[in-house]
Amino acid sequence: MAMKILEAQNIIKYFHDPVSVQVLKNINFSVTQGEFISIIGKSGCGKSTLLYILSTMDTDYEGMLYIEGKSMKKLKEAELACVRNEKIGFVFQFHYLLNEFNVLQNVMLPGLKLAKYNKQEVEHRAFEKLKILGIEKEVYKHPNQLSGGQKQRVAIARALINDPIIIMGDEPTGNLDKKNSEIVFDIFKQLSEEFNQTLLIVTHDNEFAARTHRIIEMEDGIILKKD
Amino acid sequence: MKTRLLVQISYSLLMARWKQTLVAAIGVTFSITMFITLLSFMSGLNDLLDGLVINRTPHIRLYNEIQPTKKQAVELSSEYKNNHNFIHSIKPKNELQQIRNSGAIIQSLKKDNRVLGVAPKINLQVFYNVGTTDINGIINGIEVEEENRLFFFKDYVTQGNYIDLKNISNSIILGKGIADRMLVNIGDVVQITTSKGERVPMKVVGFFQSGLQEIDKIQSYTNITTAQKLLGESNAYVTDLQIKLKDLKQAPFLAKEFASMYDVEAIDIQTANAQFETGSSVRSLISYAVGITLLIVSGFGIYNILNMMIYEKMDSIAILKATGFSGRDVKKIFIGIALSIGVFGGLLGLFFGFGLSFIIDNIPFNTAALPTIKTYPINYNPKFYIIGTIFSILTTYFAGYFPSKKASKVDPVVIIRGK
Ligand SMILES: Nc1ncnc2c1ncn2[C@@H]1O[C@H](COP(=O)(O)OP(=O)(O)O)[C@@H](O)[C@H]1O
Numbered sequence A: 001m002a003m004k005i006l007e008a009q010n011i012i013k014y015f016h017d018p019v020s021v022q023v024l025k026n027i028n029f030s031v032t033q034g035e036f037i038s039i040i041g042k043s044g045c046g047k048s049t050l051l052y053i054l055s056t057m058d059t060d061y062e063g064m065l066y067i068e069g070k071s072m073k074k075l076k077e078a079e080l081a082c083v084r085n086e087k088i089g090f091v092f093q094f095h096y097l098l099n100e101f102n103v104l105q106n107v108m109l110p111g112l113k114l115a116k117y118n119k120q121e122v123e124h125r126a127f128e129k130l131k132i133l134g135i136e137k138e139v140y141k142h143p144n145q146l147s148g149g150q151k152q153r154v155a156i157a158r159a160l161i162n163d164p165i166i167i168m169g170d171e172p173t174g175n176l177d178k179k180n181s182e183i184v185f186d187i188f189k190q191l192s193e194e195f196n197q198t199l200l201i202v203t204h205d206n207e208f209a210a211r212t213h214r215i216i217e218m219e220d221g222i223i224l225k226k227d
Numbered sequence B: 001m002k003t004r005l006l007v008q009i010s011y012s013l014l015m016a017r018w019k020q021t022l023v024a025a026i027g028v029t030f031s032i033t034m035f036i037t038l039l040s041f042m043s044g045l046n047d048l049l050d051g052l053v054i055n056r057t058p059h060i061r062l063y064n065e066i067q068p069t070k071k072q073a074v075e076l077s078s079e080y081k082n083n084h085n086f087i088h089s090i091k092p093k094n095e096l097q098q099i100r101n102s103g104a105i106i107q108s109l110k111k112d113n114r115v116l117g118v119a120p121k122i123n124l125q126v127f128y129n130v131g132t133t134d135i136n137g138i139i140n141g142i143e144v145e146e147e148n149r150l151f152f153f154k155d156y157v158t159q160g161n162y163i164d165l166k167n168i169s170n171s172i173i174l175g176k177g178i179a180d181r182m183l184v185n186i187g188d189v190v191q192i193t194t195s196k197g198e199r200v201p202m203k204v205v206g207f208f209q210s211g212l213q214e215i216d217k218i219q220s221y222t223n224i225t226t227a228q229k230l231l232g233e234s235n236a237y238v239t240d241l242q243i244k245l246k247d248l249k250q251a252p253f254l255a256k257e258f259a260s261m262y263d264v265e266a267i268d269i270q271t272a273n274a275q276f277e278t279g280s281s282v283r284s285l286i287s288y289a290v291g292i293t294l295l296i297v298s299g300f301g302i303y304n305i306l307n308m309m310i311y312e313k314m315d316s317i318a319i320l321k322a323t324g325f326s327g328r329d330v331k332k333i334f335i336g337i338a339l340s341i342g343v344f345g346g347l348l349g350l351f352f353g354f355g356l357s358f359i360i361d362n363i364p365f366n367t368a369a370l371p372t373i374k375t376y377p378i379n380y381n382p383k384f385y386i387i388g389t390i391f392s393i394l395t396t397y398f399a400g401y402f403p404s405k406k407a408s409k410v411d412p413v414v415i416i417r418g419k
């Protein structure tokens, strides 16, 4: 039986500004190793909010979150940063690449921070990841010299650098055109199939979702259907 | 490894905004330059003014004050122990100001290894005769060579050769002020009247200028043996013993010791010149205050540039945090930027400060009051450079601290949601 790598139990989230609103109402679900999951739902139903909680960036919630069986509830800010560094890879709608660094350095940064490998090894691994994503020719360019699709692929390479147990994406194709969206989806699919990478991707693109292993549908802060 | 990564990130962020950071660094450079220059100059000036006094003033002066015996004979007598002595306002005996047994005291002091040297001196009240008027004055009878060794006598003899005082009998070196009043030149003979009413001709062999006009208007110098002759005293007659110590700070303590040991009056330089100390410390205080104010102003420059940088780099901070950099790491990155500005600017400041001091040190500065000074005075004390370095690092650290703290508190969710 495959391992549960992430589990959410009774997650509740309120926003208090300007008025108290409950945006997540008792969310329960788990992710097992190797799954390719998409979260869909209308705009404003709480998908991003949930993803930020699952990614440990948002700590202001009720309920329990387990990553590899370990509760994230009591961890300090620096410990959570380590969890994100080592175990989670992120892809957002916007690429968030650092313009002061070239493509290679951008991909290397989380790897250097983890310091599991030395600089040469991290560089070598960054090359490999960029090769998987088909942008090994752009390594010495700066982010502002790349197209939107290329930037997003660099962001995916950066998410992969530490071999995370899960990749989380918040509408990673939201800013891309049809063709580039297709490329990004194919990359996710390849990661899932070839490398058995676990992926949890928020999307509003139903066509995209339909091609994943499992669809979690949300509405007004609750999960409608988990497949 | 980890620190190196943070340093590298600091460096990259800094280089991306190198123009602004350079301006901030120049602010630090400017203030450190001024700090160093100001303190070196002020301190040089202090040394000069102190030197005016300290070089010329004995660290301890032994003398005899004419005063009635403290314990009258009648009080010591056991016969009259129970009686009341009603004689008051007692007058001193007709005794000279001389230090008794001066020869032995000099020998003993010269053996004392805390003492650098002893120069005997005779103070002589005289009148300088200018036509029919007499001007009040003092002639110092000195041991010329010893006076020069200990108190740099030569430096103050602006005209004529100081050693002539020793070689030419009945010679005198006049204060510049009194010489001007008497309208004499070197080689002329002046008339002086001693306190005993004798009129003596003396040959002028030089002029001296102490820098203190009040002194130059009254005092003159002659050889000690000439002075003894003028007074009609033996060659053991000495009124003052001027002592120079190896360590100036010991003066108050040793003054007490010598006073009781040799049964004479003793005054130390600190007591005699308390006002100079005060003047020096006030001048130093002002220079420090100005220097530190400049540094604080440059600190605000750094504060501004960092705040701006953090505002611009919100996205970068958010993604660094999302990908595993902790708040502390982010703080270190920005503190690193602040400190590099401080260290770079500060080092340049030390360099320029030295340069500017050096330039000032070579600007001619001639004043009649200070015959030995040819250029503006500068004190190149390494202390100022160390203090400058410490202050530049401290101010930039504090200037960077609050913006960095702000950066460390950036919530990545808020930033990422905003896109
Ligand atoms: N910082 C916030 N303060 C108050 N309400 C918020 C805040 N962020 C999001 N919301 C609200 O929470 C709800 C869920 O938002 P979000 O998770 O971004 O939706 P989705 O990603 O599904 O479009 C929305 O109604 C939104 O208006």
Ligand SMILES: [Mg+2]
Binding pocket: A047, A048, A049
């Ligand atoms: Mg969203």
